[in-house]
Each structure stands twice: as structure tokens, then as C-alpha cells.
Amino acid sequence: MKILMFHVGEFWYKTYSKTLESVDIQEKEEKTNEGIVVFIHAEKEDEDRENKVRGKAVDNIRWLLKKTNTNSVVLHSFAHLSESKSSPEFAQKLIESLKSSLEEHRVVTHVTPYGYFLEFKIHVLGESLAKVFKSF
16 A cells, blocks of 8 residues: 655645546535645555555554644545556445544544546645655
């Protein structure tokens, strides 16, 4: 799994085009203020170690939330961080389980529409922890 986390002042997105036939049609536009935006890439090998990668992702996200003194997360599937890709079904399931795990820790969690290209604007803050990449 690869995650690229941004501490943002603002994140806006709008659905642009559907990329998976199996997902429902959604026209969605949302804006969130300060928080963490997490670009998530599930890899093929993650399918055999789901609990481990979910746990590491949750720990890393919670660590960054604490360091940035925020409590809001946007999870976004972003299959461009590695050449290895899990199945779309696994990636979607993993993101939903990340959402549930974070909400158990009382983190306000949003998920962008899965199976869509998005138009988005991201205002990344300037401090060194505003951009964190993790691979596990």
C-alpha cells in the first residue's frame, strides 16, 4: 500500500467521469476545510495482508492528525503511486474499512466517490508535515 497525505487548508472536488461500470452514477461536489487528504493506492500484494496494511494506514493517518492538530480526513482512491494494483473491488473494500476504523477513533472521515475521475482543487499548507508519503 502507498499513501500520500496532505495537510490542507481546503480541498474541493467534483465528479468528472465514471471509470468503473460496477459503480453507481453519482454527481457530487464537496468542499472540506482544514484536514488531511489521503491519496490511497492499494497494491496486489495487499490483498493477502489486508489487516496489516489497514492497521498501518490508520496508525499513520492518526499520527499525522495528531501532529497537525486536526481531526478531519478525506480518503481518495488514487491508483497512480505504484505499478502494482489490487482489484478494484479490494481497493474499494479497503477504503471503506479504513473509513470505519478511523470513525471508531472518532475521526471525521469522508470518502470521495470510488470509480470516478475527479476534478479537484487542493490547497496544501506549507509546513514540512503537510506532505507525507508512506509505503508498507
